[in-house]
Amino acid sequence: MGIRSRVAVGVVAGVVLGVTGSAAAGAAPVRFPVDVVVHTEIGGGPNDFEGNIPGCETGTVLDVDPRATFTPWGGVFKGDKEFTCDSGSGGFTVQLIARFGEPGSTGTWTVVDAWGDFEGVKASGELTGTYTASGIDDRYTGSAR
16 A cells, blocks of 8 residues: 555544544433432431432432521422432532422422532432421432433
């Protein structure tokens, strides 16, 4: 193979690799469902969680700057919750806004920070809570990418 042929093959290979590399880098992130339950005990923390997040199936949750407002019909919780994975792979902070009252709680959540293996993750969804003998089980459902 002559020098011109080798240069041409090199240029074509570089273009092909460049195009496929750009397509992969620009591809949309893969979405996956989130289903996590936090077992919140009244008057205590950290609380335990379990769920379907790969590499973070279990861990602990701490309230960060919690604010609860009470009304005659129940209340509103606004604050951040810091999830730390038992696996040591990282964690994430969720901003939560929830209404609570006699039947339980409902609300929305959004990941506002993440570290370790989860750095850059985007996630959001809904929360439903069911009272237990010692507190409330909050179920976070939604999607992440």
